[in-house]
Amino acid sequence: MHARSRVAAQPGAVPDDAPVAWIGEQPDDEDARLVWEAVTRRRLTRYRAVVDWVGEQMFRRDRHRLGAVADADFFQPFYRAHARRLLELLDGRLVHIAGGGAAR
Numbered sequence: 001m002h003a004r005s006r007v008a009a010q011p012g013a014v015p016d017d018a019p020v021a022w023i024g025e026q027p028d029d030e031d032a033r034l035v036w037e038a039v040t041r042r043r044l045t046r047y048r049a050v051v052d053w054v055g056e057q058m059f060r061r062d063r064h065r066l067g068a069v070a071d072a073d074f075f076q077p078f079y080r081a082h083a084r085r086l087l088e089l090l091d092g093r094l095v096h097i098a099g100g101g102a103a104r
Contacts, residue, residue, distance in 0.1 A: 013088075015099055016048035020087070024094030031086050032094060034058065039095065047097060051087065055080035 022039040034054045038044045044053055059079040091097045 014047050014084075014097055016046065018047040018097055018099045019045055020047050020050050020098075021045070021096045022094065023096050024090075027094060031058065031082075032090060035083075035086060035090060035095060047087070051080055051083045054086065055083040058082060 020039055022036060027033050027036055031054075034057050035050065037057075038050045038053045042053065044050045055076070056079070059076050062079075087095065087097060
């Protein structure tokens with residue numbers, strides 16, 4: 001598979017409405033903790049909602065830390081992509097995504 005088509009295919013790899021459940025301990029990692037908060041405290045249970053919320057929190061965190069440099073909306077899609085990748089890495093270890101990579 002060509003690298004470009006693999007990246008383009010990734011966002012649709014998990015259905016937006018796929019259920020997400022936290023199955024691990026509370027994490028020490030800052031990014032994983034955002035996922036934990038989304039699922040356990042905010043009770044977001046669908047993949048797209050978790051991705052959107054986690055991506056937005058990452059964006060806000062970096063905008064706060066970096067100031068005006070990170071305040072461009074241009075960067076927001078990259079944070080959602082990072083949130084999708086993070087969920088992919090956590091799937092089967094700290095979260096369970098029905099229809100996610102670990103379930104296949």
